[in-house]
């Protein structure tokens with residue numbers, strides 16, 4: 001059990017390290033008309049970014065993101081993917097702990 005507890009603590013630490021996460025996907029849109037496919041009469045090449053995600057009610061939400069925040073946001077999105085993996089690993093450890101506790105009874 002001690003070994004599994006250690007494993008779990010390590011995963012929880014890892015989760016904490018990735019806590020600055022954001023779920024969603026980033027697409028680039030025209031800075032003027034906010035569309036992926038620009039509809040402006042005079043084409044401008046100013047692009048900005050749009051983060052889209054579904055909220056708890058499965059409603060699609062959009063957040064406009066200035067270009068200078070792109071890299072930071074991509075890192076946060078990557079963090080979200082990492083947390084998913086860590087949660088899976090935590091689940092496996094928790095199942096092992098459950099099995100062991102049932103055996104020990």
Ligand SMILES: [Zn+2]
Nearest residue numbers: 030033038040
């Ligand atoms: Zn446009």
